[in-house]
Amino acid sequence: MSNQWALLGTGLMNTFDPLNFSMILVGLVIGILAGALPGITMLNAIVLVLPFTYLMGIVPSLLLMTSVYCGGVFGGSITGILFNIPGDPMNVPTTWEGYKLNKKGFVSKALGMAIMCSAIGGFLSALIMTFVSPPFARVALSFSSCEYFSVVFLGLVSVVVIGTQSIGSALISLFIGLFLATVGMDEIYGAVRFTFGSRIMETGINFTTVLIGLFAIGEVLDQLSLRNKGEGEQVRTRPKTTLPRFGDLWPLRNSILRGLGIGTVIGAIPGTGATVASFVSYGVEKQVSKTPEKFGTGVWEGLAASETSINASTGGAMIPLLTLGIPGSGATAVMMGAFLLHGIQPGPLLFSKAPESVYTIFVGMLVCNLIMILAGLVTAKFFSELMRVPENILCAFIITFCFIGAFALRNNMADVWFMAAFGITGYFMRRYALPIPPMILGIILGPLAERYFLTTMIGAGNDFTVFFSRPVSACLIAISIGLLLMPFIRGLLKKRRKGPEAA
Amino acid sequence: MSQNGTVQIESPHRPLILRSLIGPILIFLLACYLYFLTGKIDAPPSPEQLGAAFWPRMILLFLMISCGIKGGEILRGRAKGKTEANLAGAAEVNTLKLGVMIVLVIAAVYFMDVIGFPLANFLFLLLFMRIAGLRKKIVLFLTSFLGTILLLYLFVKVVYLPLPKGQWLFDDMTIGLYRILHII
Numbered sequence: 001m002s003n004q005w006a007l008l009g010t011g012l013m014n015t016f017d018p019l020n021f022s023m024i025l026v027g028l029v030i031g032i033l034a035g036a037l038p039g040i041t042m043l044n045a046i047v048l049v050l051p052f053t054y055l056m057g058i059v060p061s062l063l064l065m066t067s068v069y070c071g072g073v074f075g076g077s078i079t080g081i082l083f084n085i086p087g088d089p090m091n092v093p094t095t096w097e098g099y100k101l102n103k104k105g106f107v108s109k110a111l112g113m114a115i116m117c118s119a120i121g122g123f124l125s126a127l128i129m130t131f132v133s134p135p136f137a138r139v140a141l142s143f144s145s146c147e148y149f150s151v152v153f154l155g156l157v158s159v160v161v162i163g164t165q166s167i168g169s170a171l172i173s174l175f176i177g178l179f180l181a182t183v184g185m186d187e188i189y190g191a192v193r194f195t196f197g198s199r200i201m202e203t204g205i206n207f208t209t210v211l212i213g214l215f216a217i218g219e220v221l222d223q224l225s226l227r228n229k230g231e232g233e234q235v236r237t238r239p240k241t242t243l244p245r246f247g248d249l250w251p252l253r254n255s256i257l258r259g260l261g262i263g264t265v266i267g268a269i270p271g272t273g274a275t276v277a278s279f280v281s282y283g284v285e286k287q288v289s290k291t292p293e294k295f296g297t298g299v300w301e302g303l304a305a306s307e308t309s310i311n312a313s314t315g316g317a318m319i320p321l322l323t324l325g326i327p328g329s330g331a332t333a334v335m336m337g338a339f340l341l342h343g344i345q346p347g348p349l350l351f352s353k354a355p356e357s358v359y360t361i362f363v364g365m366l367v368c369n370l371i372m373i374l375a376g377l378v379t380a381k382f383f384s385e386l387m388r389v390p391e392n393i394l395c396a397f398i399i400t401f402c403f404i405g406a407f408a409l410r411n412n413m414a415d416v417w418f419m420a421a422f423g424i425t426g427y428f429m430r431r432y433a434l435p436i437p438p439m440i441l442g443i444i445l446g447p448l449a450e451r452y453f454l455t456t457m458i459g460a461g462n463d464f465t466v467f468f469s470r471p472v473s474a475c476l477i478a479i480s481i482g483l484l485l486m487p488f489i490r491g492l493l494k495k496r497r498k499g500p501e502a503a
Numbered sequence: 504m505s506q507n508g509t510v511q512i513e514s515p516h517r518p519l520i521l522r523s524l525i526g527p528i529l530i531f532l533l534a535c536y537l538y539f540l541t542g543k544i545d546a547p548p549s550p551e552q553l554g555a556a557f558w559p560r561m562i563l564l565f566l567m568i569s570c571g572i573k574g575g576e577i578l579r580g581r582a583k584g585k586t587e588a589n590l591a592g593a594a595e596v597n598t599l600k601l602g603v604m605i606v607l608v609i610a611a612v613y614f615m616d617v618i619g620f621p622l623a624n625f626l627f628l629l630l631f632m633r634i635a636g637l638r639k640k641i642v643l644f645l646t647s648f649l650g651t652i653l654l655l656y657l658f659v660k661v662v663y664l665p666l667p668k669g670q671w672l673f674d675d676m677t678i679g680l681y682r683i684l685h686i687i
Binding site for chain 1: 555570
């Protein structure tokens with residue numbers, strides 16, 4: 001234990017080395033900006049900075065990438081709150097509440113709350129990562145495809161029961177998304193599905209193009225087509241960012257703690273990541289709330305829970321990477337590449353071969369999440385300036401950024417076409433009350449769900465009861481069914497209470 | 504009037520309900536057609552395995568069931584308030600403006616490959632901002648021109664993104680523009 005504290009002290013000194021500290025600052029700004037721009041994404045930003053790490057040592061490289069990671073998962077919340085355009089799927093739940101709070105006039109406080117909850121979630125999960133990595137990773141290692149499917153199933157159910165007045169519409173949207181995820185070549189058998197002879201379709205539909213189209217283009221078309229706007233009406237006031245006081249955070253402590261727990265645990269499970277954590281956290285928060293019907297109208301608990309879980313997942317995702325050499329998310333997979341580039345194999349031996357480096361990363365993430373408060377304020381101020389730009393100019397450039405963002409995914413115009421098609425679809429989905437988030441999550445989690453499901457079936461000889469015979473899987477499926485049934489049970493209980501009262 | 508302010512209609516408005524059912528019915532029919540298409544997917548390598556067609560079939564079945572659930576909601580009148588709200592909302596839309604914006608987006612994507620990103624983007628920004636309500640010609644031109652140049656510097660020079668250069672003559676024009684701007 002004393003050795004651990006000594007290593008933490010070494011890590012602290014290394015973190016405040018001028019080069020290392022500057023990498024944290026640079027990484028945070030790049031991450032937040034990339035996370036905020038739809039289509040650019042945090043993952044792309046990590047990939048883009050990877051080549052720059054060739055010339056650096058392993059510690060500044062990893063500090064740069066973890067800072068981009070931590071900043072990037074938060075960045076999408078800014079544009080989500082300001083413009084109703086989430087930078088990444090993980091920021092969708094934040095958008096639901098944050099944008100509504102913006103419309104209610106609480107934009108400054110919403111931005112500040114998002115920054116603070118992100119920092120709290122990231123900081124505490126980094127602390128957890130520092131002290132409980134080995135036992136945490138052992139639990140994650142025991143998960144098989146059966147448990148992974150159950151976690152993904154929980155994520156899909158969460159998105160159906162949250163934020164919708166019509167379960168039927170949510171289910172339709174979800175299954176359309178799950179179906180779209182089957183287009184292209186299937187992972188298990190290599191069969192080509194629903195390509196209609198098109199070679200481009202064989203690579204499938206990238207979920208980022210769907211996200212950009214449905215949210216960004218759909219939102220722009222919806223905003224600009226609603227009424228005639230004269231040029232003089234366009235200029236809007238510039239919102240400030242107000243950090244919440246302790247008195248503002250204390251009533252949300254349970255939401256924050258739930259978000260922290262869910263984010264850290266789900267982040268530690270390889271293959272899930274911040275998106276699942278965000279939706280599950282939001283769904284759980286809605287279910288435990290005494291006023292679930294208010295969710296989607298601007299509820300602080302929903303914002304706090306989703307924001308905390310997103311950044312909490314970063315610490316969780318680092319646990320299996322550092323202790324087992326298994327990346328917990330796409331971003332940590334790229335970071336694993338950085339390790340290998342420098343000739344270091346992450347895993348159990350890392351702690352004995354390069355303990356100073358490991359603890360510098362731990363301390364670096366702690367410091368990064370604290371500095372994120374300042375970086376978040378600065379970047380939010382920058383994006384807030386955009387609010388002064390006339391809406392017609394801003395919307396035109398948003399669409400242009402969407403074109404570029406979609407093209408940047410695979411340098412292929414097909415993605416831009418898909419994005420445009422889904423953009424127009426997104427507009428009509430808004431008009432006819434078909435919820436968008438279930439479709440997004442269906443496309444994102446569909447391939448994972450299929451892979452884990454079929455792998456489980458292959459291993460279990462097509463015995464479906466395996467999902468209920470393994471304890472962790474059974475618990476997760478039971479929680480999912482509980483979430484699905486909760487609205488009906490609430491309705492029944494309400495009717496029963498109204499019955500005697502009416503009598 | 505109900506507690507949340509929506510107007511409750513005592514008896515369902517039949518044409519409204521029928522219009523609301525069109526969407527789920529169309530999706531149901533599409534799901535049936537796609538389910539039929541799953542028969543063309545390669546069979547599994549061995550009979551014990553579920554195969555590549557199993558998962559999409561299961562999803563499409565659930566989609567059909569979901570359409571049934573939605574239809575039930577509409578017939579029971581649960582989606583009534585939202586349906587009326589949608590129709591009311593639709594009346595506020597400037598349909599011509601919407602149509603032109605959609606056409607502009609599609610045209611921009613099409614012409615990006617033909618005439619290159621710089622020219623296509625410049626024209627898109629010019630026309631879209633004009634349709635969106637910006638009237639001052641100087642502002643329109645300068646914003647479109649400078650915005651395009653800035654985007655080229657940022658994404659082509661800094662990020663090395665190979666944005667479409669166009670075909671034939673436009674390819675040469677784009678490369679010439681990049682040379683003038685010292686992007687390449």
